[in-house]
């Protein structure tokens with residue numbers, strides 16, 4: 001698509017195209033060779049309400065001669081009662097080639113089918129006249145507020161979470177602004193639907209519930225052509241890409257191509273919670289195969305039916321992708337790696353950190369969120385971070401990422417080198433406590449955590465030996481904080497801090513109820529997936545949700561508004577401090593070490609401001625001059641889902 005700029009064009013018809021669109025005039029206008037759109041300054045057709053005329057077509061692979069007007073070919077359909085079949089579509093047999101070029105006009109019927117501009121029953125009388133909608137809608141005109149009310153009532157009727165998810169995805173594909181309005185206004189209720197935990201089940205069943213494709217699929221078949229594939233995406237001004245290769249979806253393992261639900265879900269949070277425009281978000285799934293036998297044998301599987309490519313073949317595809325992204329979208333596009341397996345996640349971050357604006361949510365996002373929770377929790381348990389001892393179950397992306405950020409923060413606070421502060425932090429993996437004697441066989445990202453100690457195999461024994469004040473689960477394996485483990489934590493600490501981070505709910509190390517019951521109401525508990533409040537001995541305990549969703553949307557917004565070109569660890573620390581500062585005494589009194597999600601857009605603006613300030617301080621920001629009030633600036637940049645008026 002190329003843009004025809006100029007304001008007069010926005011208000012008038014395309015040359016040769018009657019106002020009101022091609023759909024009403026197909027017999028007069030055949031095979032337009034011009035692909036044109038009313039494009040506003042942000043590259044999005046009519047984003048500012050200029051939806052007068054939008055024509056898109058794809059005559060690239062034109063097989064017919066554009067100069068021979070098809071209209072003159074008197075083809076009469078034999079299928080549907082002799083209606084003119086000017087394109088020969090109905091009369092062609094199934095094995096006959098025809099050109100599938102389409103003409104869509106953001107007016108009349110196609111306007112109702114375009115999720116970016118559709119408002120459904122909220123189109124005003126004036127808009128119905130101006131955009132040829134008369135008769136295409138029932139007479140009533142309703143407000144967006146009423147549409148929200150109706151959709152929420154509809155969604156609440158579904159008892160099965162996956163049905164709610166599908167209803168939300170359908171809405172996103174039908175009326176984007178209404179989708180975001182719903183999500184923003186009902187964030188606490190709908191986050192678990194479009195995101196963790198339901199998105200996990202959606203990915204597991206993605207093939208069977210697949211309807212409209214969402215996002216960009218880049219498979220081994222596209223090797224050598226990734227730049228071309230990026231150009232197929234309809235939006236040109238991309239600011240955030242979330243990419244997965246589906247190898248470690250939440251704690252559910254390898255879901256191959258069906259991991260697409262994750263980038264789609266994360267990006268809808270970028271918009272709803274962080275205010276990034278939906279048109280600037282690009283979900284990507286890289287399909288290099290799957291080692292999941294169930295999926296390989298599933299008729300409905302949507303991905304490549306082969307085992308995962310590894311080594312050079314994998315690295316080359318990823319490198320082509322990273323190069324093409326920078327070439328197509330420039331230096332300032334944020335690439336968020338999501339749910340890659342450990343063996344690739346660390347390497348990708350290390351490899352592309354110096355050359356691209358990359359962020360690994362599972363390593364860095366989780367770390368920043370958990371550190372924020374710990375900083376807030378200090379007000380309940382006392383002392384400084386350096387006074388605490390930390391024990392992790394799980395030494396993968398989340399575990400080692402959190403551990404490193406804690407060590408870094410303690411080092412900043414105390415001036416003690418990070419090599420020393422790491423000694424306050426112990427990790428247990430599937431083979432037991434990570435200790436010096438295991439050094440030779442440890443993966444590189446575990447090595448900094450190998451301290452001097454006797455071998456310990458079981459978590460409960462590690463708790464007894466290390467005597468941690470904080471226990472963090474990040475192994476992706478559910479039900480591992482047993483009664484014995486929680487009791488051991490509670491016998492050592494007056495207020496044991498227990499974080500069960502693995503997702504979705506089925507993989508949680510222990511439930512909120514278990515943590516409160518087994519600690520006799522003393523635990524300070526937060527989990528990756530949400531749990532309801534729990535009553536124990538007449539007292540209500542509210543579990544916090546230690547989920548990345550607190551940080552990445554605001555973090556990304558901060559990078560974008562400052563025009564940052566690289567991510568720096570100090571930005572993660574700044575984000576943690578900004579989030580921790582949002583936890584009120586009232587929250588803490590309920591045992592909550594994270595603020596409620598209901599305030600998340602305000603929180604995101606605070607995080608964005610601190611991250612942007614750090615980018616300026618570090619000389620990594622390119623948007624100059626630095627805005628005076630970064631919070632106000634962040635807020636002013638945020639997308640609002642209210643309908644625009646169409647002239």
Ligand SMILES: O=C([O-])CC(=O)C(=O)O
Nearest residue numbers: 196250361362503547548
């Ligand atoms: O998606 C979430 O809820 C958090 C996350 O990144 C993960 O568990 O991989």
Ligand SMILES: [Mg+2]
Nearest residue numbers: 250338339362
């Ligand atoms: Mg993740």
